[in-house]
Amino acid sequence: MDCLFCSIASKDIPSQLIYEDELVMAFRDINPQAPVHFLVVPKLHIHSLDQVNEAHDGLIAHIMRLIPSLASEQGIVNGYRVVNNCGSDGGQTVGHIHFHVLGGREMLWPPG
Numbered sequence: 001m002d003c004l005f006c007s008i009a010s011k012d013i014p015s016q017l018i019y020e021d022e023l024v025m026a027f028r029d030i031n032p033q034a035p036v037h038f039l040v041v042p043k044l045h046i047h048s049l050d051q052v053n054e055a056h057d058g059l060i061a062h063i064m065r066l067i068p069s070l071a072s073e074q075g076i077v078n079g080y081r082v083v084n085n086c087g088s089d090g091g092q093t094v095g096h097i098h099f100h101v102l103g104g105r106e107m108l109w110p111p112g
């Protein structure tokens, strides 16, 4: 399957990896929107949040529990934003589920 984040997970496409284990990887966004901006991505290909089901409960919990420790490791001290863009109106441009973590500046609300 031709998927950008599967290709990054298999190392066919390089990335600035900050973390990897058997289930997930985290790497810097190529077009950062904040001083710290990385993506947490399951190695399993799941298109979007709409495709998540109970078989993924452990994986999703793992990602959510990992994010605070990665944010801290990356030097974020005053809080951060976790974003999942789902589908076209949600702004999803890569069809492999991923969670943005943005920090190092104050975030605006509501988002654009």
Ligand code: 5GP
Pocket: 004, 015, 016, 027, 028, 029, 030, 031, 032, 084, 085, 091, 092, 093, 094, 095
């Ligand atoms: P989405 O718009 O789907 O929520 O997020 C996709 C993100 O992937 C964007 O923030 C975009 O900058 C990032 N991105 C797109 N292509 C690449 C790439 O080849 N490498 C990395 N590291 N990030 C990418």
Ligand code: ZN
Pocket: 003, 004, 005, 006, 007, 044, 045, 046, 095, 096
């Ligand atoms: Zn994929």
